[in-house]
Amino acid sequence: MPCGRAHGLLSVFVSMALAIAAVSSTGKQRTEPPPVPESNPPMVSFKPPRIWDSPSTDPLVMNASAALRDAGYHIMGAAFDMFAAEVLPSGPATFFAINDPALVNITLPSWLMLNLLRYHTATEMLLWNDLQILTAATCLPTRLHGKGLVVTGVQTVNSTVALNGVAVSHPDIFAAGGLAIHGVHQPFYYLDPSLDQIRFDSLPFPSCNDSDFLPLPNARAPMQRHDHSSTTSRLWRRLQLALRVNGCLSFYMAMSLQIERLNASLAEATGNSRGKVTVFAPVDSYAGLSSASALIGENLRFHVVPQRLTVADLCRFPARHKIPTLFHGHNLEITCPGDFRPLVINNVMVVRPDAFVTDDFVLHGISGALDPLNVTTTT
Template sequence: MPMAASCSHWWHCPFYFAMAVTLAVISIYASMPPRPNHSNPTAAAAIHNRLAFNASRALRNHGFTAMATILQIYPEQFLSSPQSTIFALQDAAISNLSAHPNAVKRLLQYHTSPSNLPIKELLKKPQGTCLPTLVPGKRIAMTKNDAKKGSVEINDVLIAHPDVFLDGAISIHGVLGPFSRPELHETGQDWEITEPPVCDSHCGILSNSSKISDEWTRIVRFLSSNGFVSFAIGLHSLLYGILQDYPDLNSATIFAPVEFVFVASSRPLLDAIVRFHILPKRLTFMELTSLPEKASLWTLLLNRNLVITSSASSKQVLAINGVKITAPDAFSSEHFVIHGISRAFSTETLFKIAE
C-alpha cells in the first residue's frame, strides 16, 4: 500500500515512518560482519564505547534517531580511525534509501571523514577543498563556505546542524540530505558513488584506467575491508604523490599494520611512514623467509631500509625491524603482495623528516 494512502488517517503516519526507519537500520546492520567478541575490553575499547554512546545520545536528542541507532549498534563503521567527522543524515533520508544494503552501508561511510573537523575548522578551509572519506577512492568537497554567515555546504548539501556532538577527536554535524546516492550495477552487488567534479579532477593517476591504477585501487579496497582501515586511508591519501615519484612502480610489497595511529599525523610525517612500509619489489612470505637474518630491504623512503631481524628457519617467526608478520600473503597478485604485521614499524628515526 502506498505511503500516501496509508497516511489518510494522520495518526498512522508516525508509525509507518518509524517502521521505515527501523527497516532501513536493520538492513544496514544485517549487511555488516559480526562484531568481535572481546571478553576483556581494553581501556581504549571502553573509551571507544563511551564515545559511541554519548554521540548516539546527542544525535537522538537532535532528532537523528536512525543515525544514533546505527552508530550505537556498530560504532566501528564510523569510528575506525583515530579521528572522525560524521555528517549525520536525517531519518527521512535514511528511510527513503532503497538501495542494496551494502551500498547503503558504503553511503554512510561516504558521510564519514577520518579527520576531526568542528565547524570552526571547516570554516577555515577554502571552498573547493576535498576531504577523504572511509570509502577508498572517494572524497567529498566543500562546495560553499561563508565564514561570515557560518554556513558550509558539502557536495552542495547544507550543514544544517553544526557541532551536534564534539568530544576529543570526534565531530558530528547534521546535514539536510545525502552527499550522493549509490548507483548500482545490474548485479545489484557492485556500486559507484559519484564524487564532485572538483575532487575527481584531483585524482590524477587514480582516475586513469591503467592496469597499475586498477591494481592500486584493489589494494586500497582490500586493506579497507580486511581490518587495515587506518592504513588504507593513509595510503590512499598519499597514492597520487607516491605514483608521481615512482611512475614505474608496477610491483610492491606492503607491510600493513592493523592499528595505524599516524593517519592523523602531519602530511610530511604520514608520507614518510607510509613509504617506510612499502618495498618496490614483490616478496612473498616464502621469499622473505629465505633471506638471511639482518638482510636489508629497500623501501620507498629514500635511504631508509627495513631489516629482517629473525627468520623462520631459526625461530619459526619472521620479523621485520622487530615486528612480527601476523598475516603473511594476506593479499597476493602477480605484481603485488600484502603482509599483515602486528604493529607499525618504529618511527623514531623518521620524525626529523617532518620538522
C-alpha cells in the first residue's frame, strides 16, 4: 500500500470501528429505520484504500477479529482483519491487542501501523497460563525483525504479567488454530507519528539475540546464552534494558556514564559489588526530563538502594521508614498509603511499581527525580 495514501489509516480504523460498535450495540434493538434528523449531520467523505476491497476470508482471522470486537477491541479487530496476512507468521503466534482508548486520537502512516502490529505479534503461541510461568528478562521474538518483547514482571499472586512495562489486561481473548490473543492497555512502545523510518530503526528496542535475555522455554530454536561478562556487568546491563523498555531513557543515559562509580558505591555499601539493588527511576513521560544532566553524580546514586525491595517489601515498613541509598548518608523515606493509592518515595509517586523484577534487582518507575537536597542526612 502506498504510504502517502494511508497516512490517516489508523483514523479510518477508528471511524469504522466506532461505527461497527454503534451498529452492533443498537442493531438488535431496532425494528424500524431510525428517523431522519431535521438537519443532516456533516458528511465525511472517504475513499477506501484498495486493501479494504478484499478483507480477509480466512476463517481463523475472521473468528479472531470477531473475538476482538466482542471484547471491545474494535480498532484492533478492524486492523487485524485487514493486515493479518502481512502480520501473522506461517506458524504459531501471539497477538497483543491495544485497547481502543490508547488509539482513538492517533494518526499513523501505513508503515508505522504495520510495524506496530508486527511488534505486537510474538512468534510463539502463548496462552495466559504460558505467560504466567515466564521469568523476568525472558525475550519473546516478534514479527518485527530483530526486535523483541521482554517480560518485565510476573506476579502470580496478583495474576499479572507485564511486557516492556505494559501489563496484560485482558488475557485469552482468543485461542485457536495456533493463535492466541491478549489485550493490553497501551502500546509496547511510544507511538510518535513524526518518526521517520530511519529514526524508528534506531529506537532502543530489545533484541532477543542479546545474551543477557532468557530464551522462551522449549522454543523451537532456543538461543545460546554466552556468559562473557561478570555478574556485576550483567546486573547493570539488565538494569539498562529495564530502563529502556520502561521509558526511563534519561536515567538510562545517566547510568551508562556512571557504572564504574555505581560499582564502587555498591561495594562500599555492601562489602562487595555483587549486591542486590532497587532503583527508583523517573519515567520520562511523567517527569518531563529532557537530558541526563540532572542525574549526574550523587543525584543518580540517591535513586539506588543497596537492597532488593519489591512494593510488597516496601509496604511492610512502618510509616515514614527510611532506607539508605548509594549516596552515603542520605536516605529515602517510604510512605505506603494503602487503599489502592500509590506508593510515595520522598513525596514522589511510584507510577510503575515493580516495573522490572529479577533475583538481583527491582526497578520502580517514579513520577519525577528525587532531590537529595530536600532530605535529612544521617551519619
